[in-house]
Amino acid sequence: MLDGKSLFFLGFAPMRLLPSMLSCLAALALTAPVQAANAPMGAPAMGEMPLRMAMSGPSAQPRLPAAAPLTLVRAPAGSEDDTPSSGASAAQAEPLPATPSEARIAPAGPPGSATLFVLNSADANIQVLDPATREEIGRVNVLRETHHLVVTPDGKYVMVGDSGGNEMLLLDPRTGELKSRERISNPYHMEFSPDGKRLVVTSLRRSQVDIYKYENEKLTLQARLRTGSKPSHLAYRPDGKVAYVTLQGVRGLVAIDLEKGEAMWNLEVGPEPAGVIWHNGRLLVGIMGSDYVAVVDPETRSVERTIQIAKGAHAVFKGPPNEKGEPAVLYVTSRVESRITALDPQTLKIVQQWNVPGGPDCITFDAEGRLWVTLRWIGRVGVLDPETGAQEQFRVGRSPHGILIHQNVASR
16 A cells, blocks of 8 residues: 555656556555565564663662663664764774685584674674574574674673664573663763673763673663763773763763763763773774874873874774683774774784775684674675684675674583
8 A cells, every 4th residue: 555655746746657666656655565474573562571771879770761762663774873083093003805705714623613693783782693504593683773792791692782762682692692771871982891790881872871780691770870972982990980971972081980970080081982892001093083093091191102003993893712811912903994903912013914805893702713804885794814814704794883792511
């Protein structure tokens, strides 16, 4: 059946085009129910699951209030932080040419030995794959828009934030089976504290940071801070008492006292700061609106120096640990120039760069230390072997963002 918009459009169409246009619209009307019927089964209704929400303090309520009605809509492309930033000058080191291969990079283990999770932000789903075969083994539909994920401290669940749908989903890390879903206010990025007792959640749309207590699979909201515009990624001080949050809308980095639930200081670090990690007593911040990583000294509250990388320097990731338990390499993704940069963890000097077409965003690692990267602009996942430079790509959903490989068996 034609809706009002279709009839309005037809009213202005030349008469000679009407038969073909009506045929096209009729075909779409017939295929829509088939597509809906073939879509993966949606998540169960809320209120049936074990993850419980509570609030502490004078205004305690049994649950977080819904900030907006939940509607079954799909996220438009370009939502949250999807828009590429315009960077500055090119990086110092000459990158290797991109070499995506038609041949598959050898798997790190037999089928079933690991599970790959890919969050397709613009398709409103969580894709579950076997990394050994690249085949999809499951899919979880969400209400609107997923971006980041984290494993619970006990390793029991993969926790996924549906920021546009105001939900948190818990999945079995081995099978991808949906175990629970609960109302959470705009969970964009989240990380557990080093002791596993707290979960800090950033809300990019609502310019707020929520601090939760996590105990017995229960989240209790302890504090909500109104921050500067667009709080994005976060990192912890090693003692877990302070969280550092990038503020994309105001060029800032804010330090938050988690015991008091209040901001300690604010520092300007550059345009559109995104990913942040704690490393050797410093904070490394990807400056997405430019081309560098800012090195911040939290004691002096100053930008100590900058490391020129490539346009759209987005996030910094610690590579697999060496025999001392320290990251052997740091990796930086640059979404605009489509590069991945390897940094020496001690000197922070560039040791290698690779062109990775498609806007590399988030990284996870397999048992062999290879990088599995979401390619935000082309709907693919890239696999990069840092030893040989060999690359492979395979298709996933639209605007893939968060990614995680969970090892189901001990690595060799």
